[in-house]
Amino acid sequence: MARRRLVYEGKAKILYEGPEPGTLIQHFKDDATAFNAEKKDVIDGKGVLNNRISEHIMTGLNEIGVPTHFIRRLNMREQLIRAVEIIPLEVVVRNIAAGSLAKRLGLEEGMHLPRPIIEFYYKDDKLGDPMVTEEHIAAFNWASQQDVDDIIALALRVNDFLSGMMLGVGIRLVDFKIECGRIYEGDYQRVIVADEISPDSCRLWDVKTGQKLDKDVFRKDLGDLADAYSEVASRLGIMPRRQGRAAAGPKLVH
DSSP, rough: OOOOOOEEESSSSSEEOOTTTTTTEEEOEEEEEHHHHHHHHOOHHHHHHHHHHHHHHHHHHTTTTBBBEEEEEEESSSSEEEEEEESSSEEEEEEEOOHHHHHHHHTTOEEEEEEEEEEEOOGEEEEEEEOHHOOOOOOOOSSSSHHHHHHHHHHHHHHHHHHOOOOOTTTTEEEEEEEEEEEETTEEEEEEEEOSSSSSSSSEEEEEOBBSSSTTHHHTTTTHHHHHHHHHHTTSSOOOOOOOOOSSSSSOOO
16 A cells, blocks of 8 residues: 555554545554653564554454444554544553552552542653543643543453453553543534554553563663564464564463
8 A cells, every 4th residue: 555645653553645534543662661751762563563453452442342543454564543632631440559650659560459440641752651540631621521531441351351351361451641632523522532552652561470561671771662562462362473582471372
């Protein structure tokens, strides 16, 4: 498929004009970044893995009635998506204390939270994506109260679905980030899940060993990031495990 006009390039993805009005082509890069892009590298095969994993998760969400921007995968690195009006918020759902939450509140990493906690962060790289409250969202008109209610409902449904999917293959969903966007159908507006859901945007720990299978491998120099993502893809039955890597947990039985 011939590529069209470049619409946007981010740290991990590129958006191109789609073949039909209201569509975009989302291209997954091999670039890895951490600490607001202070740490950078290129990880061979990362984009392919994230494309396939995100396709698998988004397809599953669509099938259970959670609306997403995903239409179909085009090739190993690209997928066709619906164009949306992105709401400038990162929505984080936490099930287990880790990362900034553990540091901010002095919690022991790995502590199970009494219930899923939803946090909002304002999307602005120059500001380091600061944490914000629903009061900020309303005051600065980043989203309406109905939008926020819809986002919270979507985030909790994604959490239920993704937690079960990962637990079924021996992986614990610690936390994850989603972004949402608005689509307009005549006079009707609704909020849907956008961006991607992959090990780049989730914390995933092996249930038995606690081994990290997410971007913390890159952040903390814990090993080969592509191997970790390949392990997730293999367990989900999406792609075969990379050769030469010992299994880190139970294999998916086909």
